Amino acid sequence: MSDVFTAAAEQEQEPAVTAFKVRVLLVDDQLIIVEAVRRMLSDHPDIEFHHVTDPQQAFDTALLLQPTVILQDLVLPEVDGFDLIRRYRAHDILRHIPVIVLSSHEDPKLKAHSFAMGANDYMVKLPDRLEVLARVRYHSAAHINRLQRDEAFRFLRESQQRLADANIALQKLAALDSLTGIANRRRFDEVLQIEWQRAQRERQPLALLLCDVDFFKCYNDSFGHPAGDLCLKKTAAVLTAHLKRAADLAARYGGEEFAIILPDTDAAGALTVAQACIAHLQGLGMANPGAQPLGVVTMSVGVATMVPTPEHGPAELIAQADRALYAAKRSGRNCALDAASLTPA
Numbered sequence: 001m002s003d004v005f006t007a008a009a010e011q012e013q014e015p016a017v018t019a020f021k022v023r024v025l026l027v028d029d030q031l032i033i034v035e036a037v038r039r040m041l042s043d044h045p046d047i048e049f050h051h052v053t054d055p056q057q058a059f060d061t062a063l064l065l066q067p068t069v070i071l072q073d074l075v076l077p078e079v080d081g082f083d084l085i086r087r088y089r090a091h092d093i094l095r096h097i098p099v100i101v102l103s104s105h106e107d108p109k110l111k112a113h114s115f116a117m118g119a120n121d122y123m124v125k126l127p128d129r130l131e132v133l134a135r136v137r138y139h140s141a142a143h144i145n146r147l148q149r150d151e152a153f154r155f156l157r158e159s160q161q162r163l164a165d166a167n168i169a170l171q172k173l174a175a176l177d178s179l180t181g182i183a184n185r186r187r188f189d190e191v192l193q194i195e196w197q198r199a200q201r202e203r204q205p206l207a208l209l210l211c212d213v214d215f216f217k218c219y220n221d222s223f224g225h226p227a228g229d230l231c232l233k234k235t236a237a238v239l240t241a242h243l244k245r246a247a248d249l250a251a252r253y254g255g256e257e258f259a260i261i262l263p264d265t266d267a268a269g270a271l272t273v274a275q276a277c278i279a280h281l282q283g284l285g286m287a288n289p290g291a292q293p294l295g296v297v298t299m300s301v302g303v304a305t306m307v308p309t310p311e312h313g314p315a316e317l318i319a320q321a322d323r324a325l326y327a328a329k330r331s332g333r334n335c336a337l338d339a340a341s342l343t344p345a
Helices: 003-010 031-041 055-065 081-090 108-117 129-174 185-202 216-223 225-241 267-284 314-330
Strands: 022-027 047-052 069-073 099-103 121-124 206-213 249-254 257-263 299-306 336-338
Touching: 022 031, 022 055, 022 129, 031 047, 031 129, 047 055, 055 081, 069 081, 069 129, 081 099, 081 108, 099 108, 099 129, 108 121, 121 129, 185 206, 185 249, 185 257, 185 314, 206 216, 206 225, 206 267, 206 314, 216 225, 225 249, 225 257, 225 267, 257 267, 267 299, 267 336, 299 314, 314 336
Parallel strands: 022 047, 022 069, 069 099, 099 121, 299 336
Antiparallel strands: 206 257, 206 299, 249 257
């Protein structure tokens, strides 16, 4: 299976959502409070308990643990509990972690200020065990739901990006000839239409080269189809070697026929490219006993150049290049002829 189809298949495999554990961080300098809260939570193996008695370590510990809820004392040595809450809320990682204030006072002003600083809840210590458990689980569940939602959105964005990348890769594959690796006929038709319209708007010349490998049937009969495939690949490589601009396009037109689209190129420039391709292919010296008198693989090229107008379409450019190609074949092959040089029928 190709990498593209493997990547596409992976879109069907939804990643499992992480099972986040309830993780409590208590920030309180009184060991009696720490021990009391620890006992309240000790019978619940799904709850992970951590504590800090040195408030200077509270912020760094919260960053390290990323708890699902912080139990925060307000009165601490050398540190203001409100300042800690402000620091939590100012940091991207800690901003959404629920903070439950533990206070020694049932004071409406303290409560209001706590909520204004970013606290999510307020309890007077020491609260009842059932109340602590209920609030820890409630706020942790809300935070875990947020984490899982964010994770699901991240997975979705990544999945969408992988799918977009796979679609781009599939589009590229759909535009390429599977044998030679250059543009296929479908891509040729699309680009020719686009370049025709652009050249018409800008009133610039558009050149087309139709190329045909001479005596290709003889080559296949002499060496077999695998060798014939290799011959076509080498021919495609020769053509692409003479493309100098990003807008130039070489395509497999069909069988042993190839095409080159050259935007903003006049007849003289197009004929120069055609002759260079012919000389290059002949110079490879691929033996073809049926191609006399040279006995090597060669090709014939028909060149057509037009400044597109609304009265004509790309089909006219193709027809002119095709007439020039057949004229080159009749002239002895291994040459390029410009449609403009032909005597009208």
